[in-house]
Amino acid sequence: MEFPSELVKNAVEQLSTLPGVGKRSALRLALHLLKKDKDQVEKFGYSFINLINNINYCKECFTISDSDLCKVCSNQNRDKSIICVVEDIRIMMAIENTMQFKGVYHVLGGLISPMDGISPNDLKIDELIEKVNEGIATEVIFALSSTMEGDTTNYYLYKKLKDKDIKVSSIARGIAIGDELEYTDEVTLGTALSSRLPYSDNIKTN
Amino acid sequence: MYLKNLTLFQFKNHSESDYIFNEKINCFVGNNGVGKTNILDAIHYLSFTKSYFNYIDSQNIQFKNDFFMIKGNFIKNENNEEIQCNFDNNSGKIIKKNKKKYKKFSEHIGQYPLIIISPTDSNLILEGSEIRRKYLDSSISQYKKGYLQTLINYNKVLKQRNFLLKQFFERNYFDEIILERYNNEMIKYAEIIYEERKSFINKLSLVFNKYYSIISDAQENVSITYHSQLNENNINTLLKNSLSKDRVSQRTSTGIHKDDIIFNMNEYPIKKIGSQGQQKSFLIALKLAQYDFISNKIGYKPIILLDDIFDKLDDKRVKQLVSFTNDGFFGQVFITDTHQKRCEDILNSTKVEFKLIKIN
Ligand SMILES: Nc1ncnc2c1ncn2[C@@H]1O[C@H](COP(=O)(O)OP(=O)(O)OP(=O)(O)O)[C@@H](O)[C@H]1O
Ligand SMILES: [Mg+2]
Ligand SMILES: [Zn+2]
Numbered sequence: 001m002e003f004p005s006e007l008v009k010n011a012v013e014q015l016s017t018l019p020g021v022g023k024r025s026a027l028r029l030a031l032h033l034l035k036k037d038k039d040q041v042e043k044f045g046y047s048f049i050n051l052i053n054n055i056n057y058c059k060e061c062f063t064i065s066d067s068d069l070c071k072v073c074s075n076q077n078r079d080k081s082i083i084c085v086v087e088d089i090r091i092m093m094a095i096e097n098t099m100q101f102k103g104v105y106h107v108l109g110g111l112i113s114p115m116d117g118i119s120p121n122d123l124k125i126d127e128l129i130e131k132v133n134e135g136i137a138t139e140v141i142f143a144l145s146s147t148m149e150g151d152t153t154n155y156y157l158y159k160k161l162k163d164k165d166i167k168v169s170s171i172a173r174g175i176a177i178g179d180e181l182e183y184t185d186e187v188t189l190g191t192a193l194s195s196r197l198p199y200s201d202n203i204k205t206n
Numbered sequence: 207m208y209l210k211n212l213t214l215f216q217f218k219n220h221s222e223s224d225y226i227f228n229e230k231i232n233c234f235v236g237n238n239g240v241g242k243t244n245i246l247d248a249i250h251y252l253s254f255t256k257s258y259f260n261y262i263d264s265q266n267i268q269f270k271n272d273f274f275m276i277k278g279n280f281i282k283n284e285n286n287e288e289i290q291c292n293f294d295n296n297s298g299k300i301i302k303k304n305k306k307k308y309k310k311f312s313e314h315i316g317q318y319p320l321i322i323i324s325p326t327d328s329n330l331i332l333e334g335s336e337i338r339r340k341y342l343d344s345s346i347s348q349y350k351k352g353y354l355q356t357l358i359n360y361n362k363v364l365k366q367r368n369f370l371l372k373q374f375f376e377r378n379y380f381d382e383i384i385l386e387r388y389n390n391e392m393i394k395y396a397e398i399i400y401e402e403r404k405s406f407i408n409k410l411s412l413v414f415n416k417y418y419s420i421i422s423d424a425q426e427n428v429s430i431t432y433h434s435q436l437n438e439n440n441i442n443t444l445l446k447n448s449l450s451k452d453r454v455s456q457r458t459s460t461g462i463h464k465d466d467i468i469f470n471m472n473e474y475p476i477k478k479i480g481s482q483g484q485q486k487s488f489l490i491a492l493k494l495a496q497y498d499f500i501s502n503k504i505g506y507k508p509i510i511l512l513d514d515i516f517d518k519l520d521d522k523r524v525k526q527l528v529s530f531t532n533d534g535f536f537g538q539v540f541i542t543d544t545h546q547k548r549c550e551d552i553l554n555s556t557k558v559e560f561k562l563i564k565i566n
Contacts, residue, residue: 121377148391152384156383
């Protein structure tokens, strides 16, 4: 694509680094921004600069949080003995929306996938094991998507936790095989959570 | 099952073409380069969601355009089923059945079985093992539901395992648990694929010689054999034995991704000792054996595409082939030829119902 302006070209190149955005839509977006008020576009731009400079993670569960303890971890009414393990904040938000879960979370920050360069070391797995070793937890629930990466991570965590004195379960994931949990609607997710199965029973699912 | 009609839009050299077909034999005649083979390829698209000749969809769009569309109506069990395949440079490929989009193309493949005999089949003999594995897989996908998905799963675990080995090497660590997980997955899928491929080749080889002697006068003894490391050892053992080697090479050296088919004539590779004519006959016999096997397996007749068959066989054999339709061996047939007269004469003499479609 030939650009009449370096400025437009730069903007298009940046926008097209976003997932699912090709050069054409990037150009459309850039031109759209130009039509807006200057203030608004500055606000837009600064929101990302602020995001990246000031992002903070909960020191208990590693979810994104503006304070050192997230809203869930700092809530006295949440049951700290039940830990729900999720891939990232999207799944945590989806589960929170069901309002059916009274425990706390542990955000891994991804799933094991060598082809994406992600090994167990890149995830908050040691932190989970440490947390379990502290002895407060009585149950750990895996709420990971039923993709090959989700299953591998499930398996890995199960192997790491199976000799500990806790209950290990996985949400009933027959939901829609291969579907990302993020897209599962709230009702199904709620049912899946309440009908969780001991991990070893559904070890074969995929 | 048969294809009732076909519409092409900006597909290769076809700007806009419409055809209505006969249930039995359809013969496309026209000079070199008019687009006969392209029509067969479009039919192949409707069955396999891809080209037989060029896997790069964008190159099958008519030059200087952005998309192509192929649409056809199949009659299957007396139902009319409209299949549409669109490819657009921006939005990619969409396959629809009765206007409904498929989520996974692997769910489509196998619903309208098809076998093609084409001059490019010689690659099956001449090229490396990958093309023969593809041949195995696309053949099996025509009658075995779920096979392609198993294969996709296998390939994905294999890829993850290879990246894992690479990661072990580069980051200098080793993790028993993840490796075991990938091994278990590989074992699960490999065993299914192995059994399926083995049984396909075994069944095929039972009728292969018969078709070779129909196609060729000669008395050579021909054979096809399935070659797999899993013939010697189970996949579990193979993976264990090759682990230290795999860790060094950072690649999985054993599994069904190393399979091959051995094509022999009088106990020697046909690639080395077969004449061109013998190789042609070999491949046609292979496809006919496959046709025979698949029709039996699914209980109805796949569509058969015979590209440039007159150039490969003498008139007597073509006649014999065409008369297979009379015997009820073939279902719907599509033939291409450059000589209208030759084509008509042969078809007339066999008294099969046929439709001649002139392309220019
Ligand atoms: N993407 C494309 N856009 C336009 N034309 C194309 C495209 N791809 C191939 N062609 C044209 O299609 C023609 C070849 O068509 P095809 O192979 O179907 O011919 P054919 O009738 O089978 O000829 P033959 O009798 O020689 O086998 C060539 O003229 C080629 O230039
Ligand atoms: Mg041709
Ligand atoms: Zn928290």
